Amino acid sequence: MKKYDKLIINSIGRMVPTEVNGKPQIPFQGVGKHIPEGRKYAPEISSCSNFPSDGNKLVGSLKEALLKAGLKDGMTISTHHHFRNGDVISNQIFDIAAELGIKNLVWFPSASFECNACLIKYLENGTIHHIEGSMNGSLGSFTSEGKMAGMGVLRSHGGRYQAVQDGEVHIDIAVIAAPTADFFGNANGVDGPAACGSLGFALVDSEYADQVIVVTDHLVAFPCIPWQIQGNHVDLVVQVDQVGIPEKIVSGTTEITKSPDRLFLAELTARFCEVTGIIKDGFSFQSGAGGISLAVAEYFREIMIKRGIKARFARGGSNKYLVSMLEEGLVEYILDGQTFDLDGVRSMRENPNHVWTSPFTSYNYHGKGNFASLVDVVILGATEIDTNFNANVVTHSDGVLLHGIGGWQNCLFSKTVILTVPLFRDRIPVIRDEVTTICGPGELIDVVVTERGIAINPLRKDLIELTKNSGLPIVSITELKDLAEKICGKPALPAFTKEPVAVVKWVDGTILDTIWQLQE
């Protein structure tokens, strides 16, 4: 299988391969320009007569389940990342595959974490051919160094749903680690010792994979309620001692920043939303899990209380701050894709207004609409932003692939997209002439908030008008770039070879940009 085929320039001016891992690709055509043809992937029809009539799908071990599922060379194996850095099952799958001498697997996680760095040995010995999913941290560096046999494929959470739904990725075996399940395969993430909240990232796997294995350390009598994953999609169930490491499930990034600079950034962002009337009764918002984003939500809270405003809904990732807003009645609903702490898990378990969602409802661009575009304002980060408002979230300015896309691309369809970033990091400008990798086209990014001023995309004349005489430090994006370069100097460009190592997909499955191998 060829890693890639000839390169062409796509509509946003980036060089992208026309074929990736043997599959033909469509270059990015512009936002909303690629209209899909054809039909969704059609799974094989099952029959109850091939399943145990008492509903008991338990088998003795993960190995037995993988063998029954027909594990063999070249298959695509999917997992989810709801356990974050406490994931143990993904690694076990490939331990088993390696032990069985199986080669050339494709790992299709919804995201990877540093706990998965041990899989590098299987990328090196051919057990895993390549990863389609976020290649973070050590896996990212490994990819950037050109060491992965196949091309990495980076997709947003919505893009992952889209790719499976549309048949671009065919999952042979989905392994769904579940904090609670019954023998029929109904499963949820809200109960059990390794409770992680939602299992929404695994929904598409359950719907479309040939074989679906649920693994749990907390087996309950049928019915497991709620059934975030429905047993009617599940082939096999395995009980194990531990399905995830609870203390590592909670992300380390879920504390509000204490940095005065970043608190100022957050306050500025909130003031912008207040001045422009974005914070109004019945509004909706999404703020990520990073320290700045959490601080933004806290400033939102202050403004809302002061002005007697309630939000109709907030999009999670949820955490204790958002949960307290729900419990105080400041937010009517949390529509939640993943919980970032135990307060989030508790709330999702107990509060019917804390609703678990999936990339299908929230992000899938190849649906009949999705929720992302209904959100009034979303506050996100970026590693780099260029003077056309294009932004990067996957590579650092040294060219190393170190992050996945997450829901970031999908959130760009919000009514107002604000990137809140420091002007520079470690004396490397964040605002620059050109980003290392385009993950989001500038036309979708409305506002860039830095500690040295706020740049509004010229397309958003309404916001420019609303902030006139507001006292807010409105500047042009070029002014921000010039200021960054005045302080840090013109940034050096990363030294790449001409070899692509990974591609960044857009939400519609087209190729937006390429990640290049680093020069040694």
Add this chain to the structure above:
Amino acid sequence: MKKYDKLIINSIGRMVPTEVNGKPQIPFQGVGKHIPEGRKYAPEISSCSNFPSDGNKLVGSLKEALLKAGLKDGMTISTHHHFRNGDVISNQIFDIAAELGIKNLVWFPSASFECNACLIKYLENGTIHHIEGSMNGSLGSFTSEGKMAGMGVLRSHGGRYQAVQDGEVHIDIAVIAAPTADFFGNANGVDGPAACGSLGFALVDSEYADQVIVVTDHLVAFPCIPWQIQGNHVDLVVQVDQVGIPEKIVSGTTEITKSPDRLFLAELTARFCEVTGIIKDGFSFQSGAGGISLAVAEYFREIMIKRGIKARFARGGSNKYLVSMLEEGLVEYILDGQTFDLDGVRSMRENPNHVWTSPFTSYNYHGKGNFASLVDVVILGATEIDTNFNANVVTHSDGVLLHGIGGWQNCLFSKTVILTVPLFRDRIPVIRDEVTTICGPGELIDVVVTERGIAINPLRKDLIELTKNSGLPIVSITELKDLAEKICGKPALPAFTKEPVAVVKWVDGTILDTIWQLQE
């Protein structure tokens, strides 16, 4: 389009057509014998770029929605029956179609009620070609008289899901009347003036129809929570004055029988379940909505309280009796397909252990298992039962088609199936040599309880053993038949022509039996 093509004998000895309404058919092969090949129906891929970015899918009227959805001759239009006899939208659809001069539509309801009898005029004038769904009451008589242009196709609730999933029925336009919805199309049945509980029967329509229209009289701000129907499947939303007639939504059959004979039947059934140990801690049961079934559940309650037993779950159709068992802690969960009264609706709205289900989870035979086979005991009715335990629920002994199948066929996969019936009705034997129409193969029917004795299927040696010396009036099915004939005389057979008017599908899509035109 030919109504049917040549007739052959299927594996249970019934004459069935090989082609129905122009589509080739598979004759019934035996329980669990037909293994489907091929893939599920694959809907066309949508794109968010073809839907309003603010999520607002509202159009001005049902007519406008139908026109936007491309209503034209020959299309298949689906509706659900959660409003039961308070359905108003189904009739409006065909009023509009008739007004527009559209012909040869196929109506694909999840069930019909007497309130839909007004559609006969559209069957007569060619607006509607035929119905695939339950043809009850007046529509049943109309069909039996051979007046419908096409063949009727009767499916169980699970069979309806199966048929759509497998692409046997392609829905052009699904119209989902919803007690509550938002402008994006998220909808539920638990809130609003016409609250009916679940919308589960419409799930498959939302998933697979080309065009999905949600109609509501109770529009709420996004998000409509819970979203039993997900707006991501919905094309258009219509607001109307009234989506269903609340006082007719509650079924008239949801009071416990007061007849001493029938109470005796119910008590006998419950005693059978007690003696055989079916009622044990953690067991599960399903009892229908008829007067006898409700009485059975009440006797179950007495036994459970007396013996300190709790059920893990009960399958609904729910009603005030079942809800009180949930609230008293006698039942841990209700897994509910449809609520039969307002207590059921309230409980489903408020109690997280009152779970709305769909034919996908409960009944679809072409899934990876379903819940029906996990239920310990199900108590059902029948119009007729033969000495091979084959049973009928769709025709009366005079040959007239008067009922749909509902979930009856699907429930036959329960661990123990009990048919509780009077030995005769209006001096016509219920137990007889041969049933007018086979809806359920005898091998799946375990026990027949009548007021004159209990017959156990010889296949269930365990139950025969358990009831020895129990004091229960155990008899053979032949004894029951003989007794019925002794009292009522040998029943006259209905006078049919040789013309098929409808077919009864089995849960796997094969044809189990044929309904014949009545002689005039």
